[in-house]
Amino acid sequence: xxxxxxxxxxxxxxxxxxxxxxxxxxxxxxxxxxxxxxxxxxxxxxxxxxxxxxxxxxxxxxxxxxxxxxxxxxxxxxxxxxxxxxxxxxxxxxxxxxxxxxxxxxxxxxxxxxxxxxxxxxxxxxxxxxxxxxxxxxxxxxxxxxxxxxxxxxxxxxxxxxxxxxxxxxxxxxxxxxxxxxxxxxxxxxxxxxxxxxxxxxxxxxxxxxxxxxxxxxxxxxxxxxxxxxxxxxxxxxxxxxxxxxxxxxxxxxxxxxxxxxxxxxxxxxxxxxxxxxxxxxxxxxxxxxxxxxxxxxxxxxxxxxxxxxxxxxxxxxxxxxxxxxxxxxxxxxxxxxxxxxxxxxxxxxxxxxxxxxxxxxxxxxxxxxxxxxxxxx
Numbered sequence: 209x210x211x212x213x214x215x216x217x218x219x220x221x222x223x224x225x226x227x228x229x230x231x232x233x234x235x236x237x238x239x240x241x242x243x244x245x246x247x248x249x250x251x252x253x254x255x256x257x258x259x260x261x262x263x264x265x266x267x268x269x270x271x272x273x274x275x276x277x278x279x280x281x282x283x284x285x286x287x288x289x290x291x292x293x294x295x296x297x298x299x300x301x302x303x304x305x306x307x308x309x310x311x312x313x314x315x316x317x318x319x320x321x322x323x324x325x326x327x328x329x330x331x332x333x334x335x336x337x338x339x340x341x342x343x344x345x346x347x348x349x350x351x352x353x354x355x356x357x358x359x360x361x362x363x364x365x366x367x368x369x370x371x372x373x374x375x376x377x378x379x380x381x382x383x384x385x386x387x388x389x390x391x392x393x394x395x396x397x398x399x400x401x402x403x404x405x406x407x408x409x410x411x412x413x414x415x416x417x418x419x420x421x422x423x424x425x426x427x428x429x430x431x432x433x434x435x436x437x438x439x440x441x442x443x444x445x446x447x448x449x450x451x452x453x454x455x456x457x458x459x460x461x462x463x464x465x466x467x468x469x470x471x472x473x474x475x476x477x478x479x480x481x482x483x484x485x486x487x488x489x490x491x492x493x494x495x496x497x498x499x500x501x502x503x504x505x506x507x508x509x510x511x512x513x514x515x516x517x518x519x520x521x522x523x524x525x526x527x528x529x530x531x532x533x534x535x536x537x538x539x540x541x542x543x544x545x546x547x548x549x550x551x552x553x554x555x556x557x558x559x560x561x562x563x564x565x566x567x568x569x570x571x572x573x574x575x576x577x578x579x580x581x582x583x584x585x586x
Contacts (some may be wrong), residue, residue, distance in 0.1 A: 211242050211245065211246075212213070214245035214246050214249060215229065215245050217244075217249060218245045218246070218249065218320075219246065221282060222237075222277075223409065224280045224282065224283070225277050225279070225280040225282055226276065227273060227277070227432065228478060230369055232245075232411065234268040234269035234272055235267065235268075235269050235272035235273045235275075235276055236266075236267070236268075236273075236290050237265050237266070237267045237273065237537045238265060238266045238267065239264070239265050240263060240264055240265060241259070241262075241263075241264040241265070243264070244259055244264045244265055244491060244535070245261075247259055247264070247433035248376050248533075252478065253283065253477050253479050254478035254479045254481070254482065255582065256373050257479035257483065257548055257552075258479070259546050260287075261483075261541050261544045261545050261548065262541075263544070266338045266381070267358075269553075270486065270547065270548065270551035270552065270555075271517075271521070271524075271551040271554040271555050271558070272555070273555070274552045274554070274555025274556065274559075275554070275555040275559050276553065276555075277555065277557040278555055278556055278561045279558075279559040279561075280560035281377060289520050295456055297494055301476075306324075307471070311540050316343040318323040322379075323400055323404055324461060324533075324534065325537075325538070326377070327366075328526060328527070328530040328533060328534060329523050329526045329527045329530070330347075330414070330498070330526070331347045331348045331350075331351040331524065332348050333351055333352070333355075333377075333379035333383070334350075334376065334378075334379055334381065335351040335354070335355070335376070335377075335379040335380070336376055336377070336378035336435060337434050337435035337465060338354070338435075338465075338467075338513070338515055338516040339351045339353070339354050339355070339378075339518070339519045339522075339566045340353045340354035340357050340512065340515060341353075341515045341518050341519075347519070347522040347523075347526075350470025350515075350518075350519070350522075351379070354381070355379065355380055355383040355384070355581075356383075356387070357566075358380065358382055358432060358434070358463055358465065358566070359383070359387065360387050360583045361463055361508065361510075361566065361568055361582055361583060362430045362432065362461050362463050362568070363430075363461065364384060364388040364390050364430060365388070365390075366388065366389035366390065367389065367390070367391070368388075368390045368391070368429040368430055369390070369393070369426075369427070369428045369430075370384060370390045370393070370428060370429065370430045370431070370432065371393050371394075371395075371424065371426075371428040371430070371431045371432070372384075372392055372393065372394040372395070372420070372432050372434070372456060373391075373395060373421050373424070373431065373432070373433040373436055374396060374421070374431075374433055374434065374435065374436025374437075374439075375394025375395060375396050375401070375405060375416060376393070376396065376398075376401055376405070376434070376435070377401050377404045377405050378394060378401075378404065378406070378408050378409050378414070378416060378547070380392075380394075380432065380434055380476075381394045381405065381409055381412075381414045381416070382405075382409050382414065384410065385409065385412040385413050385414050386412065389413075390430075391413045391414075392409075392412065392413065392414045392415070392416050393414075393417065393426070394409075394415070394416045394417070394418075395416075395417050395419040395420075396416070396418065396419075397418065397419075397420060398418075399418060402416050402417070421436075421440075421448060422447065422451060423453070424451055426455060427455060427456070428455055428456060428457065428460060429455050429457055430460055430461050430462070430463075431452055431455060431456050431460065431461075431462045432462070432463045432465070433462075433463070433464050433465065433466070434465040435465060435466065435467070436466075437464060437465050437466040437491060438466060438485070438488050438489070438490055438491070439485070439487070439488050440471075440491075441487065441488075441489060441501075442473075442474055442489060442491070442495055445491065445495055445496070445498075445499035446498075446499045448499065449499045449500050449503050449504070450503065451483065451501045452569075453504065453571065457571075458570060458571055458572065459570075459572075460570070460571065461507070461568060461569070461570055462504065462568070462570075463566060463567070463568050463569075464496070464565075464566070464567045464568075464569070465494075465564075465565070465566045466490075466491060466563055466564075466565055466567075467490055467513075467516070467562055467563070468490050468491050468493065468496070468563045468564070468565050469490040469561070469562060469563065470492065470560075470561065471491055471492055472491075472492040472494050472495050472562065473489055473490065474489065474506075475489060476488050476489045476490065478578050480549075483545055483549070484545075484549050490562065493565075496565075496567065500569060503571075504569035504570065505569065505570045505571070505572060505573040505574075506567065506568075506569055507568045507569060507570050507573075507574060507578040508567070508568040508578050508582040509565065509566075509567050510565065510567075510582060511563055511564065511565055512564055512566075513557050513560065513562060513563040513564040514557065516553075516562070516564045516565065517554045517557040517558045517579060520550050520551075520553050520554045520557070521554055523550055524547070524550040524551060524554070527546060527547075527550065528547075531543060542553055568582070
């Protein structure tokens with residue numbers, strides 16, 4: 209197909225989103241390699257991301273570009289089915305790609321990239337999940353407010369035993385132990401996270417273990433999972449809920465904090481799967497409630513995905529500001545990959561294609577009901 213024709217097809221795809229090829233507005237794309245059009249038409253979202261990483265195109269405001277693309281559902285209208293996509297769809301149906309043997313893949317590919325990267329990008333507590341910007345003016349303040357919100361939603365009281373499934377760098381464990389005098393067990397599949405979390409929680413009633421969630425034993429007054437359910441996979445949602453049910457005391461509460469999608473899927477975007485979060489997928493409301501049915505009573509559902517766009521922009525600003533301190537460890541292609549990851553994610557939340565939910569479950573239902581507004585004032 210001739211260059212003029214492929215360019216014309218790509219422009220027609222972009223027209224509903226008011227994005228121009230080589231236009232002058234911040235959300236317009238600038239093409240540096242004429243092979244871009246053919247590559248993207250044949251390779252879909254994977255080719256779009258890889259061609260950006262290779263420097264074939266640029267955009268002044270990548271977040272605005274993706275907001276327009278996703279708002280207008282252009283990813284669905286222009287979807288192609290290259291062999292890689294067909295293969296990915298096939299293996300997710302017959303193979304449990306989030307089984308125990310693969311549980312530690314995500315840590316090696318993402319969370320163990322280096323604590324230097326995440327310490328310069330995230331807040332001081334290294335909280336790698338959506339912050340709560342209801343009143344806060346800074347990232348540090350918004351993350352503290354998120355942790356406080358979670359603690360109050362669970363009604364933490366001194367002496368309670370709390371399980372943190374997917375504890376990350378220990379931000380929640382440290383906050384809960386220091387401010388609510390609880391005992392916390394945090395588990396992670398990342399060695400780098402475990403080392404960091406153990407260090408910052410030293411002297412507190414906190415234990416951090418390198419462990420897959422399916423290996424958890426014991427009984428807990430409260431269980432929390434913040435930004436980990438995205439790695440569980442649809443074949444394991446029910447298993448995850450059964451583990452939580454087994455470990456939660458009869459009068460306990462479980463809070464699930466997760467990114468989610470509007471429709472049920474069995475795989476994730478090809479580019480995200482290859483470069484950012486291997487073997488991940490976003491749950492839907494239907495998948496979550498189906499997995500919990502018969503095990504839990506749903507007490508409270510809070511949606512604040514609008515705050516994730518602001519959180520991601522804060523991470524992007526920190527990453528950009530600190531790039532000079534990182535560039536000796538990461539090359540330019542990594543920088544472009546990371547920018548693409550952060551800013552495309554901003555667009556997905558602004559367009560409301562992705563959601564952020566905090567859901568509170570009990571085993572048998574709270575007598576008298578869950579507190580109005582969803583907060584235990586302690």
